[in-house]
Each structure stands twice: as C-alpha cells, then as structure tokens.
Amino acid sequence: MSALVVLPVVVPLLAAAVLLLFRGQREFQRVLATxxxxLLLVVSAVLLAQVSAQGILAVQLGGWQAPFxxxxxxxxxxxxxxxxxxxxALASAVYALVDIDPEREASGFHPLFQVLLVGINGAFLTGDLFNLFVWFEVMLIASFVLLTLGSSRAQLEGGIKYVSVNLVASMLFLTAIGLLYGFTGTLNMADLAVVLPEHDAGLVTTIAMLFMVAxxxxxxxxxLFFWLPASYHTPPIAISAFFAGMLTKVGVYALIRTFTLLFVADVGYTHTILLWIGGLTMVTGVLTAAAQNDxxxxxxxxxxxxxxxxxVALALYTPLALAGAVFYLVHVIIAKANLFLIAGITRRLSGSFDLRHIGGLFQHAPFLSVLFLxxxxxxxxxxxxxxxxxxLLVIAAALEAAQWWVTGxxxxxxxxxxxxxxxxxxxxFWSPLTNGVVLAQRPSRLLYAPTIALALLILLLGLWSEPxxxxxxxxxxxxxxxxxYVQAVLGPATSDVGLGAGHAPVAGGRP
Amino acid sequence: MEVPFAFLVGVLFASGLYLMMQRNLLRFVFGLLLLSGAVNVLIFTAGRLSRGVPPIIPEGLAAPAGPVANALPQAVVLTAIVIGFGLIVFTLVLVLRVYERLGTVMTEELGPALVRSPDAREEP
Structure with missing residues (x-):
C-alpha cells in the first residue's frame, strides 16, 4: 500500500532508464514510452482512489522516521x-508519436519526457522542502533539454531566456531554503508547520516572500512572467502543449502548498500581496495577448x-476559494494544453501559426473547428x-470574501x-482565406485522438462536475x-511536542 | 564566526548579481557560478559553524551520546553543488550553441540575429 505513493515517480524513472538503454530502437521506444x-495513468488513478478512501497517505523512505x-x-x-x-502526459505522448520528428526522437525525446514526469510527480508528492528543490531541478533540467532539443535558432533564443530566468528562481528558492533551515533547524514540511508558529512572525514572513518570488x-x-511567452512557442507543439499545461502549474502547486501549510502566520499581509499579484497577472496577461498574431x-x-x-483563489484563502483553485487547476491544464494541440493541427492544415496567413478552416475542417470551439x-x-x-467557484469565493475589485x-x-x-x-476558422494556403498537408488521425479525448473531458467536467x-x-x-497533514506525516503523538531527541545533539544547537 | 561568513555571502551575492546583469551571456554564467557558490556558503553557515565530533551513533544507542557536528547542511550543500554543477554545464553548452548558431553572445543582439537568420520563419 505504501509503495503506491512512490509509484508515480518510480514508473517513469524505470521507463526512462530502459528507454536510455534502447536508444537506437525507435519503434520499441515509441511503444514503451506510450x-x-x-501505466502511469492507471497508477495515478488508483492513488487518487486510495487517497479519497483512506485520507492522506505518507511514506518514509528507507525506514527513517519523519522528520529525518x-x-x-x-x-x-x-x-x-x-x-x-x-x-x-498520455495525451502529449500520443500526439508526440506523430509530431516529434525522428531526429528529435533519436536525440532522446522519449527518455527526457519520462524524466520530466519524474520531476513533476516528485514535486507533487514530496513532503520535504529540500527534496522539493531537487525535484524542481530534475523537472527543470529535463524541460531545458526538451525546450532546446533540435537547436533551431528560435529555440535557442527562447531557451536562453527560459533557462536564465528559471536558474535565478532556483537560486532564490535554495537561498530561502537555507535561511529557513538556519532559522528552524528542519526542512520537513509537516515538521516546519509545527515549528514555524513558535518563531517570530516577521522573520517567517520575510523568508516567505523569498519563496513567493522564487x-x-x-x-x-x-x-515575473516575461520568460514564458518568450520561449513557450519555440519547441514542437507536443512539447509546448505539455509545458503550457503542466510546468507553470507546478509553481502554482508549490505556492498553494507553502502558503497554506507553512506561511500562514500573517495571512493578512502575505495573502493580500498574492491577491494583488493575481489581479495584475490576469489583466496584463489578457491585455498583452490581445496584441499578438501568432x-x-x-x-x-x-x-x-x-x-x-x-x-487570486489562493489569496482569498477560504474553503470555497481553495476548492475553486483545485477545480480551476484541473480545468485550465486540460483546456490550455488542448488549445495548443489544436493549434498544432491548424498549423499542419494551413502551414502557419500566424493568424494573418490562415483562414477558411471552418469550411475545410469543420470537425477541428468544433474541437477548437x-x-x-x-x-x-x-x-x-x-x-x-x-x-464560478473562484468568483463566488471573491464575492463571499467581499473582494469587489477582484471580482470585477x-x-x-x-x-x-x-x-x-x-x-x-x-x-x-470563420473568415475566408485571403492569403496563404489551406491543406498544406493532411494531418494524421492519431493527432486527433488526444484532442478529441481532452475536448470530451472539458465537456464532461462541465456537464458532470460534481465528482x-x-x-x-x-x-x-x-x-x-x-x-x-502533520498527523499523517509525523504521527499523532509527536505532532504537538515537535521533534524529540534527534535534533538535540546538534552542536551549536537548534536556534 | 557566522558574522564574517554572512558578509562573505553578501559580497558573493552582490558580485554574482552584478555579473548577471551584464549583457554578455558568458558573464551571466559566471555570475550564476558565483551566486550558486554564495547560496552553498549560506546554507553551510545557516547550519551553524562549530567544531564538533563526527555524528556517529555508538553501538547499541539510538542517538549520539554527546554533542556532535551537524551533518545535514553538508549533505544539503553536497546535493546543491552537484545540481548546480549540472545546471551550469548545461547553460555553458547552451551559450556555446547560441554562439555557434546565432553568432553572438550579447543579449541585445540575440533578437535581431534571430530575425536576420535565414530560417527566421522556421517552424518546428
């Protein structure tokens, strides 16, 4: 049973190792990767079923008790x-079978994609801040290579921005971890949740701000978002779509985790900043989008x-808002990634991503139009x-919290x-084609499979949203x-006493 | 002993950030190198600098008998050094590749170089 919690990390890790061993064999790699x-999908579904049946599951690897x-x-x-x-991952992997060229496959697309999954799942499942950093780096290094794989000029130019800004974030993250460790003497998140309220709220908030920036x-x-639109459009669509759906959401997950579990000493201060950040992010993102043509x-x-x-949902910090945040996460990951996948098919049909050069797709590809719609x-x-x-959930939560401007x-x-x-x-889709070509190439049916599945999921979550x-x-x-969370990790006995004997014999002592 | 180290971390951070704000990508990488060193020293200092015996648990006990040195920051720094090494090597190769393909390592020339390049309209 306890193995189940680590399986979402172990499955892609093993797959990556085997895929590396069979680097030359393209067909085998494609079958194994898919x-x-x-298999990861099955394991993850079982994990969610177990968690909703039994509550929070925690595993201590190597038999060492938490927090060690x-x-x-x-x-x-x-x-x-x-x-x-x-x-x-499954949607992108199937799409990638057609979308990723043999050259990129030969340079290791399939194992890299599995390593990316290792990093993402590790970040979601870890209970330790330093391990969170390590999983983030696993994810980052895989994403760096995936983003620049193929080394087209546009990819390199976008990649350098993506890499440099993300490395700065990693350094800030590590700095914050170092300071927090020096301050509390522990990095286990459940343990930190117990220990942090005993410390000076002002200093905790200072460190919290470093985490917030990272x-x-x-x-x-x-x-802090400029690296994203500068780089996400450069790699092949199968990679873009997965990045667009998942990678930023790992950052959001880390924010939700730390600002509900750890840094809640001064909610009035930290979460008000988050509210402003959220509001401004919404507005700047949507306004700059209006000026683009690609x-x-x-x-x-x-x-x-x-x-x-x-x-914004995190900042409101009410039961309704956080439930809205989780629902929104699932919805936006699916919808956003699917739009990217559809854009990829559009490009295959029309030969371009530039709106000025495409048109008439409703006439030529009505089914794709419905999927896009x-x-x-x-x-x-x-x-x-x-x-x-x-x-609806997020806006209802904003109204409930009487945050009128953010609702507006x-x-x-x-x-x-x-x-x-x-x-x-x-x-x-709608306007007749003025300049450019339609039907540059007929896309493979396999490209449609993931987009149809995701569109159905969007419809299903709308019509039957209750589960x-x-x-x-x-x-x-x-x-x-x-x-x-604390009880699940540390056990009921230790949750109020803190740490017990292990930390005591440290020379210099815990502060 | 922590105070001079705190200043050292400060100086390293300042020099690293100064270099990272340069337009030359190579200097940016050097800045990153300094910054990652600074963070490692910071974690090491945060674990308190003190002399102690190695944290070895005697036979039959569950915890060390007396005060021992704190081993955790060393483990953390070791991991961070390895990760930092990997990231910086990757970044160096990326910068090299950028120089080969775009012909410049100056950030303000990257955009124009991309527009000028023959495969500017290149789609993946």
Missing amino acids: GATA GITFVADHLSAIMVLITAVM FGIKAAVFP IRKILSFHIVSQIGYLI ISALGLAGIPPLSGFWAK VALAVGLLTLFSMTKIWQYA LIALSDAAAAELLDPSR
Whole structure:
C-alpha cells in the first residue's frame, strides 16, 4: 500500500532508464514510452482512489522516521495533480508519436519526457522542502533539454531566456531554503508547520516572500512572467502543449502548498500581496495577448492570465476559494494544453501559426473547428463547459470574501479571454482565406485522438462536475487544516511536542 | 564566526548579481557560478559553524551520546553543488550553441540575429 505513493515517480524513472538503454530502437521506444505513460495513468488513478478512501497517505523512505527520513505524502491536492499530470502526459505522448520528428526522437525525446514526469510527480508528492528543490531541478533540467532539443535558432533564443530566468528562481528558492533551515533547524514540511508558529512572525514572513518570488517566477505571475511567452512557442507543439499545461502549474502547486501549510502566520499581509499579484497577472496577461498574431503567442499570454485566477483563489484563502483553485487547476491544464494541440493541427492544415496567413478552416475542417470551439469557450468560461464552474467557484469565493475589485477584474478578464478566443476563431476558422494556403498537408488521425479525448473531458467536467467538485472540496478542507497533514506525516503523538531527541545533539544547537 | 561568513555571502551575492546583469551571456554564467557558490556558503553557515565530533551513533544507542557536528547542511550543500554543477554545464553548452548558431553572445543582439537568420520563419 505504501509503495503506491512512490509509484508515480518510480514508473517513469524505470521507463526512462530502459528507454536510455534502447536508444537506437525507435519503434520499441515509441511503444514503451506510450505504454509507460498509460501505466502511469492507471497508477495515478488508483492513488487518487486510495487517497479519497483512506485520507492522506505518507511514506518514509528507507525506514527513517519523519522528520529525518525522506517523506512522500499524497493528500487530495497531490493525488489530483498527479492524476492530471498523467492524463496530460498520455495525451502529449500520443500526439508526440506523430509530431516529434525522428531526429528529435533519436536525440532522446522519449527518455527526457519520462524524466520530466519524474520531476513533476516528485514535486507533487514530496513532503520535504529540500527534496522539493531537487525535484524542481530534475523537472527543470529535463524541460531545458526538451525546450532546446533540435537547436533551431528560435529555440535557442527562447531557451536562453527560459533557462536564465528559471536558474535565478532556483537560486532564490535554495537561498530561502537555507535561511529557513538556519532559522528552524528542519526542512520537513509537516515538521516546519509545527515549528514555524513558535518563531517570530516577521522573520517567517520575510523568508516567505523569498519563496513567493522564487515560486512566482516558476508559476509565471506578474511581474515575473516575461520568460514564458518568450520561449513557450519555440519547441514542437507536443512539447509546448505539455509545458503550457503542466510546468507553470507546478509553481502554482508549490505556492498553494507553502502558503497554506507553512506561511500562514500573517495571512493578512502575505495573502493580500498574492491577491494583488493575481489581479495584475490576469489583466496584463489578457491585455498583452490581445496584441499578438501568432496563435501560440496568444495562447502563451493566456497561460499567464489564467495563472492569475489561480493566485487570486489562493489569496482569498477560504474553503470555497481553495476548492475553486483545485477545480480551476484541473480545468485550465486540460483546456490550455488542448488549445495548443489544436493549434498544432491548424498549423499542419494551413502551414502557419500566424493568424494573418490562415483562414477558411471552418469550411475545410469543420470537425477541428468544433474541437477548437469547445476548448476555447471552455477556457473563456462559457456554460456548460468546465471553465464555467471553475470561474464560478473562484468568483463566488471573491464575492463571499467581499473582494469587489477582484471580482470585477475576474469578470472583465473572462470577457477579454472570450474576445481573444473569438479573434482566433474569426481569423483562422470563420473568415475566408485571403492569403496563404489551406491543406498544406493532411494531418494524421492519431493527432486527433488526444484532442478529441481532452475536448470530451472539458465537456464532461462541465456537464458532470460534481465528482471533481467533491474532490476539490476535500482537497481544500485538507489545505485549510494543516494538522491533518502533520498527523499523517509525523504521527499523532509527536505532532504537538515537535521533534524529540534527534535534533538535540546538534552542536551549536537548534536556534 | 557566522558574522564574517554572512558578509562573505553578501559580497558573493552582490558580485554574482552584478555579473548577471551584464549583457554578455558568458558573464551571466559566471555570475550564476558565483551566486550558486554564495547560496552553498549560506546554507553551510545557516547550519551553524562549530567544531564538533563526527555524528556517529555508538553501538547499541539510538542517538549520539554527546554533542556532535551537524551533518545535514553538508549533505544539503553536497546535493546543491552537484545540481548546480549540472545546471551550469548545461547553460555553458547552451551559450556555446547560441554562439555557434546565432553568432553572438550579447543579449541585445540575440533578437535581431534571430530575425536576420535565414530560417527566421522556421517552424518546428
């Protein structure tokens, strides 16, 4: 049973190792990579079922008790994130079978993608801040290589921005970890949740701000998001789509985890800053999107604006808002990645990503148009699609908390998102073709499979949203009551006494 | 002993950040190198600088008998050094590749170099 918590990390890790051994054999790699990702989906689904049946699961690797060992924890939030990662991974892996050229496959696309999954799942499941850093780095280094794989000039130019800004974020993250360790003498998150309230709230908040900046860069919030639209449009679509769906959300997850479990000493201060950041992120993202003509760039700026909703939901810090955040996470990952995948097919049909050069797709590819419409309207929050419930929860929470301006901003940004999606629809699908070509090549049917599945998921989550809302509620309840997390990791006896004997014999002592 | 180290960390941070704000990508990498060194010294200092016996648990006991040196910061720094090494090597290769393909390592020339390049419209 306890092995289940580490399986979402172990499965892709083993797959990556085997894939590396069979580097030359393309067919075998393709089958194994897809199979391993499908297995990951099964494992993740079982994990979520177990977590919702039994509550928070914790494992201490190597038999060392927390807070000394390596702790893996799966609560509702982690399990939901792991499951949605697996869903997106499978969609991207199937799409990649057609989209990734043999040259990139030969340079190791498949093992790298599995390593990326290792890093992401590790970050979601770890119960230790330093391990969170390590998993982040595993994810980052894999994403660096995936982003620049193939070394086209555009990729290199975007890659240098992506790499440099993310490395600065990592250094800040590590600095914050060092300071927090010097301050408290522990890095286990459950242990920190117990120890931190005993310390000076002012100093804790200072360190919290360092974490906020570090995770803020990774989550691409205002004003730290410029690396994202500068780089996300450069790699092949299968990679872009997965990055667009998942990577920034790992940063958001880290923000949610630390600012519900650890840094809640001065909610009035930290979460007000988050509220402003969230509001500004929504507005700047959606306004800059309006000025773009490349579909991928429009979508990249929308990633930023959607992150704003998530940060606002975290900042409101009420049960309804956090449930909204979890629902929104799942919805936006699916909708955003699917829009990227559809943009990839659009490019294959029309030969370009530039709205000025494409048109008439509704006439030539009506089915693709319907898929786009579902995803785009879902992103904008039109009922009965998943985005409607996601936005409804967040906006209802903002109204409940009497945060009028943020409610207004959220509604306005929703409208502007609709405007942006209408722009793509109008140029690429509805208007007759003026200059350019239609049907540059007929895309393989395999490209449609993941987009159809994801569009159905958007529809399903809209029409039958109750199971996910129930899960989100459970996740929010756990997030707002850290004692359950602490008990699951440290056990009921130690949760109030703190640490016991192990920390005592340190020369120089715990501060 | 911690105070001089705190100043050392400060100086390293300042020099690292100064270098990172230069337009030359190579200097940026050197700045990164200094910064990652600074963070490692910071973690080491945060674990308190003191002389102590190695943290070895005697036979039959569950915890060390007397006060021992704190081994955790060393483990953390060791991990951080390895990760930092990997990241910096990757960044150096990336900068080299950028120089080979775009012909410059100056940040303000990267954009124009991309627009000028023959495969500017190149789509993946």
